[in-house]
Amino acid sequence: MEVFENKLIAEIEELQEKFTKTTQKLIKDVRRQDKIMIRSDKRQQKEYDELQVKLAEVEALQKEIEDTQKEVVFTMGAIGESRSKETGNHVKRVAEYSKILALHYGLSQKEAEMLKQASPMHDIGKVAIPDAVLNKPARFNEEERKIMDTHARLGYEMLNTSNRPLLKMASTVAYEHHEKWNGKGYPRGLSGEDIHIYGRITALADVFDALGSNRVYKKAWDDDRILKMFKEERGEHFDPNLIDIFFDNLDEFLSVRDSLKDI
Amino acid sequence: MENLTIDETKYTPNIVLDAQKGLIEIKGKSYPENTFEFYKPMIDWVEEYFKGHELPKTIINFEIIYFNSSSSKLFFDFFDLIEEMSNEGKYIEINWIYDKDNDSALEAGEDFKEDFEKLNFVLSEK
Numbered sequence: 001m002e003v004f005e006n007k008l009i010a011e012i013e014e015l016q017e018k019f020t021k022t023t024q025k026l027i028k029d030v031r032r033q034d035k036i037m038i039r040s041d042k043r044q045q046k047e048y049d050e051l052q053v054k055l056a057e058v059e060a061l062q063k064e065i066e067d068t069q070k071e072v073v074f075t076m077g078a079i080g081e082s083r084s085k086e087t088g089n090h091v092k093r094v095a096e097y098s099k100i101l102a103l104h105y106g107l108s109q110k111e112a113e114m115l116k117q118a119s120p121m122h123d124i125g126k127v128a129i130p131d132a133v134l135n136k137p138a139r140f141n142e143e144e145r146k147i148m149d150t151h152a153r154l155g156y157e158m159l160n161t162s163n164r165p166l167l168k169m170a171s172t173v174a175y176e177h178h179e180k181w182n183g184k185g186y187p188r189g190l191s192g193e194d195i196h197i198y199g200r201i202t203a204l205a206d207v208f209d210a211l212g213s214n215r216v217y218k219k220a221w222d223d224d225r226i227l228k229m230f231k232e233e234r235g236e237h238f239d240p241n242l243i244d245i246f247f248d249n250l251d252e253f254l255s256v257r258d259s260l261k262d263i
Numbered sequence: 264m265e266n267l268t269i270d271e272t273k274y275t276p277n278i279v280l281d282a283q284k285g286l287i288e289i290k291g292k293s294y295p296e297n298t299f300e301f302y303k304p305m306i307d308w309v310e311e312y313f314k315g316h317e318l319p320k321t322i323i324n325f326e327i328i329y330f331n332s333s334s335s336k337l338f339f340d341f342f343d344l345i346e347e348m349s350n351e352g353k354y355i356e357i358n359w360i361y362d363k364d365n366d367s368a369l370e371a372g373e374d375f376k377e378d379f380e381k382l383n384f385v386l387s388e389k
Contacts, residue, residue, distance in 0.1 A: 036335045
């Protein structure tokens with residue numbers, strides 16, 4: 001007996017075959033997708049790690065550059081000071097005093113920090129002053145005084161050729177740290193706020209430290225004498241605002257002086 | 264059949280499709296903004312090429328130094344097409360070229376080789 005197979009079965013079988021093909025392709029695709037994801041995640045992680053390493057390298061380099069700059073600037077200041085028979089700590093103290101004055105005056109943290117680094121270079125021009133003048137154990141005559149006073153302009157000229165903000169700042173400091181509020185300073189006889197705040201600050205910091213230190217040619221002044229003189233020079237040698245800041249925060253200056261004593 | 268060249272950009276590879284030489288070459292980085300759109304002209308060209316324009320031997324050179332995951336997906340699809348052609352009896356040789364320092368490129372090549380075991384797939388260090 002001949003059996004007639006239902007035509008539907010053939011159609012269903014065809015469907016089944018198509019369905020199997022399609023599901024197989026889907027399974028293959030899903031597997032691939034998963035593989036791609038795993039690879040991609042792994043790659044991203046690796047790239048992230050590499051990026052972190054590179055970033056750390058850049059940061060280390062950046063710090064290296066900044067540290068080098070600080071060191072060079074500080075060393076230049078020390079060279080200037082060594083020519084004028086100052087001790088190493090003088091430079092450090094002037095730096096700290098300048099920063100304190102800058103912050104209380106209202107300069108930004110960044111600018112105050114820069115001034116701390118630039119102020120030690122105020123005497124760099126002294127490297128160009130002849131030894132015979134610089135090391136003279138007695139008072140200068142008029143001619144020698146003139147030569148000595150050129151150190152401010154010389155320092156400015158040395159540093160002003162640079163385009164680095166820190167050295168530009170240092171050139172201003174070198175140029176104007178012997179100007180006086182009343183216009184009787186040098187080299188240009190500027191007065192009041194025509195003297196850059198960097199110059200006014202460094203002037204005060206430098207004098208305060210010089211008076212309180214022993215030198216071959218003089219003994220350190222005692223504090224009473226220094227403070228009296230500072231009061232008298234308020235609005236004369238020094239910016240009255242800065243003198244007020246100085247007296248209002250005297251303990252800060254004294255604690256810097258204590259922590260950076262000359263040995 | 265006309266050849267097709269797509270110049271390299273910051274995000275996309277240089278593509279050279281040369282029917283006279285039987286050469287398909289993809290070289291560079293692959294992380295296009297729209298991967299499927301970018302590769303469509305290439306896929307179209309390859310489909311057209313294998314409709315009777317192909318040489319007895321076709322060489323495919325892949326030298327991908329960096330790629331995103333959608334490129335990876337696209338390359339799978341591309342090799343699907345190549346496998347289909349190969350099954351139809353076309354002779355195709357694939358060179359996956361990688362730099363010895365580029366682990367990702369090597370791993371990707373190994374994945375493709377493993378997935379398309381019937382293809383003549385050669386991993387070649389530069």
